[in-house]
Amino acid sequence: MATPVSTLSTDERVRVEDYLNDKIQTSTDFESLESLLSNLRAQHELQRKQLAEAQEALSNATKSSNDHIESTRKRAEAFNAQQADIDRRLKALTGSNASDEAAKRFDAGIKKLRRLELSRGYFTLLKNAEELSKNALQSIQSEPQSAISSYSQLRSIVEQLKGAQPAAEGASPHLVDYLGQLASKLQTELKGVFTTRLRATLEQIQWPSKGLDLPDRLRSEWSENVQLLLDLQIPEFNSYESTSKQRNAHPPVLFPLEVMVHPLELRFKYHFSGDKPTNRLDKPEYFLAHIIDLLNNFGGFFTSFLQPIFEQTSRAVGHQLGWHFLSASDAFITALLPMLRYKITTYLPQISALPQLLSHFVHELMNFDNDIRETWNYVPDPYSQENWRGLAWEVLSKEGWFDRWLQVEKDFALDRYKEIVDTPDSGHIDYEGVDSVATKPTRAAIRVNDLLETITERYQPLSSFSQKLRFLIDIQIAIFDQFHERLHSALEAYLAMTSTIGRTVQGADGQASVEGIAGLERLCRVFGSAEYLEKKMDDWSNEVFFVELWYELQERVKQNRDGGRNVAGSMSVADVASRTSPAVSHGQIAGTRDEISEGALFDETASAYRRLRLRSESIITSTLTSNVRTALKSYSRVSTWATISGIPGPAAGSLPPTADLAPVMRTLSTATSFLSRALGVAPLRRIVRQVLLSMQSYLWNNVLLRNTFSSSGASQIASDIDHLCSVVDIALGSAAPAGGSKSVLQKLSEGLLIINLDTHALQFDGETEESTGPENYNALGLWEVEKRLFKDNESAREVLAELGVEALTEAEARNVLEKRVEIGS
Numbered sequence: 001m002a003t004p005v006s007t008l009s010t011d012e013r014v015r016v017e018d019y020l021n022d023k024i025q026t027s028t029d030f031e032s033l034e035s036l037l038s039n040l041r042a043q044h045e046l047q048r049k050q051l052a053e054a055q056e057a058l059s060n061a062t063k064s065s066n067d068h069i070e071s072t073r074k075r076a077e078a079f080n081a082q083q084a085d086i087d088r089r090l091k092a093l094t095g096s097n098a099s100d101e102a103a104k105r106f107d108a109g110i111k112k113l114r115r116l117e118l119s120r121g122y123f124t125l126l127k128n129a130e131e132l133s134k135n136a137l138q139s140i141q142s143e144p145q146s147a148i149s150s151y152s153q154l155r156s157i158v159e160q161l162k163g164a165q166p167a168a169e170g171a172s173p174h175l176v177d178y179l180g181q182l183a184s185k186l187q188t189e190l191k192g193v194f195t196t197r198l199r200a201t202l203e204q205i206q207w208p209s210k211g212l213d214l215p216d217r218l219r220s221e222w223s224e225n226v227q228l229l230l231d232l233q234i235p236e237f238n239s240y241e242s243t244s245k246q247r248n249a250h251p252p253v254l255f256p257l258e259v260m261v262h263p264l265e266l267r268f269k270y271h272f273s274g275d276k277p278t279n280r281l282d283k284p285e286y287f288l289a290h291i292i293d294l295l296n297n298f299g300g301f302f303t304s305f306l307q308p309i310f311e312q313t314s315r316a317v318g319h320q321l322g323w324h325f326l327s328a329s330d331a332f333i334t335a336l337l338p339m340l341r342y343k344i345t346t347y348l349p350q351i352s353a354l355p356q357l358l359s360h361f362v363h364e365l366m367n368f369d370n371d372i373r374e375t376w377n378y379v380p381d382p383y384s385q386e387n388w389r390g391l392a393w394e395v396l397s398k399e400g401w402f403d404r405w406l407q408v409e410k411d412f413a414l415d416r417y418k419e420i421v422d423t424p425d426s427g428h429i430d431y432e433g434v435d436s437v438a439t440k441p442t443r444a445a446i447r448v449n450d451l452l453e454t455i456t457e458r459y460q461p462l463s464s465f466s467q468k469l470r471f472l473i474d475i476q477i478a479i480f481d482q483f484h485e486r487l488h489s490a491l492e493a494y495l496a497m498t499s500t501i502g503r504t505v506q507g508a509d510g511q512a513s514v515e516g517i518a519g520l521e522r523l524c525r526v527f528g529s530a531e532y533l534e535k536k537m538d539d540w541s542n543e544v545f546f547v548e549l550w551y552e553l554q555e556r557v558k559q560n561r562d563g564g565r566n567v568a569g570s571m572s573v574a575d576v577a578s579r580t581s582p583a584v585s586h587g588q589i590a591g592t593r594d595e596i597s598e599g600a601l602f603d604e605t606a607s608a609y610r611r612l613r614l615r616s617e618s619i620i621t622s623t624l625t626s627n628v629r630t631a632l633k634s635y636s637r638v639s640t641w642a643t644i645s646g647i648p649g650p651a652a653g654s655l656p657p658t659a660d661l662a663p664v665m666r667t668l669s670t671a672t673s674f675l676s677r678a679l680g681v682a683p684l685r686r687i688v689r690q691v692l693l694s695m696q697s698y699l700w701n702n703v704l705l706r707n708t709f710s711s712s713g714a715s716q717i718a719s720d721i722d723h724l725c726s727v728v729d730i731a732l733g734s735a736a737p738a739g740g741s742k743s744v745l746q747k748l749s750e751g752l753l754i755i756n757l758d759t760h761a762l763q764f765d766g767e768t769e770e771s772t773g774p775e776n777y778n779a780l781g782l783w784e785v786e787k788r789l790f791k792d793n794e795s796a797r798e799v800l801a802e803l804g805v806e807a808l809t810e811a812e813a814r815n816v817l818e819k820r821v822e823i824g825s
Contacts, residue, residue: 129154129179133186140193148231151186155235158183190232191255198225198259208263210297214305223309229255230313230325237321250337251380254324256306257335264294265339272343281351284361287343288368291336295329295376302328323382333378337391344395355408362405366392366461389463402467410475413455417479420447421486427525429678434532439680441532442525448483449536452476460545465552469571472549472601473579480533480605484612487526491616494522498623516627517674523620524678530613531683534606541600550601557584580604621687624671625694631664632695635720636702641713642821655719664695665727672731681735688728689737692744695724704751710821714756721745721752747807751816754805757782759822786823789814 023036136150161176201222205214214222233255253261271278272287280286306328314322325331344365351357369390372378378388389397396402420426426444433446459471498519540546557573577584583599600606638660657665675684699721709717725741732741742749759782780802788799789810796810805813817823 125157125175126178129157129182132157133182136186137189140190144190144194144228145231147190148228151183151190151232152235154179154183154186159238187232191229194225194228194232195255195259198222198229198256201225202260207260208267208298212301219305222305226256226306226309227313229259230309234313234317234321237317237324251334252324253335253338254331257302257331261332261335261339264298264336268339268343281347281354281357282360284347285364287340288364291340291368292371294336295333299329299332299376302332306331326382327379329376330378330380333372333376334380340391341394344391345399348395348399348401352404355411358405359408359412362392362395362401363458365395366390369393369463370461387463392461393463396462396467397464402464402470406467406470406474409455409458409471410478413451413475413479416451417448417482420444420451421483423447429521429525429528431677437681439528439531439683440524440678441528445483445529445532448479449533452479456540456545465549465556466571468549469553469576473571473576477579477602477605480537480602481608483529483533484605484608487529487612490522491526491612491619494519494526495619517670519623520620520671520674521678523616523623524675527613527616527620527683528678530609530616531680534609534613537602537606537609538600541602541606546601550599553580553584553601578604617683617687620675621690624675624687624691627667627671628664628691628695629698631667632698632702634663635660636698636706638703639707641717642708642710644710644713644716655716657723658716658720661720661723665724668724669727669731672728676732676735684732684735685737688732688741689744692728692741696745696748700748700751704748704755704819705815708819708821709755711756711759714752714820718752718756721748747812750803750805750808751812753803754785754808754813754816755819757785757817757820759783782820782822786817789817 024033132150132154136147136154139150140147158176158179161179201218205212205218205222233252236252268287268290270276271290273279278286310325310328310331314325317325347361348358351361369388369392373388373390380388396405421444423444426442426447428443429440430443430446431440433443434440455471455476459468462468462471541550553576573585580601581599581603583603635658638658672688675687679687703717707713722742725745728741729736737743757780780799785799785803788795790796793810796813800808800810800813808816
């Protein structure tokens with residue numbers, strides 16, 4: 001039913017009016033009025049239904065709210081009733097009116113109940129442990145395997161308690177200690193009984209003797225007793241696995257081997273203790289060899305009879321513990337080492353103040369370790385990535401004897417070095433000690449190298465990288481440095497003696513030791529020794545031992561995480577680099593690229609020797625050059641080249657040398673002959689080449705360009721140069737350069753070619769016509785060459801090419817040609 005308009009409010013009437021104005025705007029809109037009224041009625045009916053549903057929902061919500069309020073009130077009343085009841089009961093139980101105080105008293109009671117329950121658990125655990133121990137002791141004779149099973153259960157309880165201690169913050173330490181002692185006591189009881197049984201069997205088979213009697217019955221009995229002791233020890237291996245890596249423990253000695261080694265230990269103590277003749281401080285090899293003899297004598301028995309038991313036990317215990325039973329031979333060695341360790345512990349203090357005996361002992365011990373590793377292939381832990389380090393490592397590293405031993409070895413090495421350099425013949429050149437084509441070092445250099453190689457052999461067996469590097473730096477490189485300083489001082493002394501002040505102070509007698517061959521010999525000692533040791537260091541750097549040491553050093557530098565400190569013991573990267581090679585420091589950068597930097601352990605030392613070699617070679621060259629130039633002074637003063645007359649054009653070599661050439665020929669002959677014996681081919685050729693080039697420069701400037709030459713004078717100087725080259729070639733022998741020494745004097749030879757041009761050869765229209773005279777004259781004559789040489793540069797280059805002149809420029813050729821008397825006039 002529609003709402004009358006009169007009942008509407010003003011706002012509603014306005015909205016109705018707006019609605020009608022919107023819907024009815026023209027007369028045609030009245031036609032759809034019925035449809036509009038129908039829509040309005042439908043909308044009104046829909047809104048009425050929605051209003052009814054909303055009123056119903058409101059009624060339901062109001063009822064639910066009232067029900068929830070009533071339910072909450074009832075629960076609150078029930079809670080208050082329960083709380084009052086609890087308070088009454090707590091008051092009756094604790095006798096306290098305050099709830100807080102009552103709660104504290106109640107909590108104390110609960111704690112007592114918990115402690116009681118915990119005590120009950122402890123008591124039950126102790127009871128079970130005591131029963132296991134009692135059962136094991138009762139069945140030890142009749143059922144030994146049952147006794148071992150009870151012991152294993154008891155040991156398992158102890159290990160579980162120990163494992164739970166950290167989580168329990170160390171609770172009940174007395175219980176853990178008591179059960180541990182109970183398990184240890186039970187093990188001792190069982191071990192004693194089983195050991196007695198095994199010893200009885202060993203007596204029957206006459207152990208230890210070389211003629212062992214092991215029939216089937218005794219072998220079965222022996223195997224059974226051995227197996228019992230092994231089964232008894234297996235529970236211990238679980239705890240060993242968890243602690244051995246942390247404390248670097250020795251592999252455990254197996255119980256049956258401990259029993260079998262006992263008589264061997266008694267025999268060892270008998271021979272190597274007290275005042276027995278075999279117990280000598282200077283013969284540690286006696287007791288070390290005794291251990292090797294035991295391995296040789298009884299190793300076969302364990303391999304034949306114990307190995308099958310090991311294989312069976314290894315399969316039974318599984319992979320984790322099976323490595324204890326992989327090798328009977330290794331187990332036998334492990335059982336022998338404790339007696340040797342005890343002997344070493346008592347032996348070392350007796351020789352600590354005797355350097356020679358200490359050195360001898362350590363090297364004998366390293367030889368023993370090497371024998372055990374290589375001959376017996378001893379691997380105490382096959383799953384370890386490292387080889388057995390040996391007893392020497394235990395003595396030097398774990399027991400702290402390395403510094404003392406290193407000092408002893410260093411003192412011995414330095415004493416030997418002092419003996420070498422103090423020997424009267426140490427400074428003599430050893431012409432027979434090396435190959436004939438190599439530079440000859442001094443005897444001291446050869447002996448020092450032998451000493452250093454011996455030192456390498458002595459510390460090469462060490463298993464510790466840091467100790468090897470300390471030996472290398474503290475002894476070998478230190479000796480290299482000392483010898484380098486000695487050579488450097490000798491070179492400085494020579495320079496001081498040959499200086500102006502030195503010649504004045506020394507006088508004529510003192511100068512004799514640094515002039516001529518004596519002076520060259522002094523220099524060759526330094527040069528030969530430096531070159532010899534430099535090459536030896538290069539050779540060492542390529543040896544496997546030093547290459548492996550270098551790569552291990554690089555790996556340590558790459559993996560170093562403490563800023564380059566402690567890369568090898570207490571040495572930092574900078575310390576090692578300063579003594580070995582700068583490439584060590586580069587390894588820190590190369591390490592980020594997973595690379596190994598190039599270098600070698602002797603880079604720094606070899607560089608010092610290289611600098612000394614180059615400097616001494618330079619001084620040899622300058623000294624010989626100075627001597628040759630001094631000897632050439634009288635020859636440079638010859639002024640008769642233009643007046644020498646004779647038959648022109650003879651073979652230059654047939655003319656006798658000029659008299660003033662004798663000093664330089666004598667100097668070259670003696671010096672070159674000596675150098676050819678003292679130096680190798682390469683440095684000899686370098687030095688002689690420099691001397692010849694210097695001589696060429698001197699002759700060019702002071703003879704050829706300062707004088708004028710007749711045809712005979714030109715032939716004479718050419719003959720003189722041939723004589724000089726011949727002297728050098730004869731002295732050099734097989735070391736002479738290809739083409740002879742004259743090939744080095746190319747510029748001078750070409751100058752002599754030009755100055756020796758024949759005046760009789762003529763050139764016409766490209767064809768040569770020779771006048772009467774000898775047949776070996778130049779095809780191009782002096783005048784033809786003179787005309788073309790001075791015409792222009794292009795013509796000069798052409799004529800020089802025809803003459804085969806390559807080293808001279810056009811200007812130099814003209815200057816030389818002008819020195820002919822015929823041209824100058």
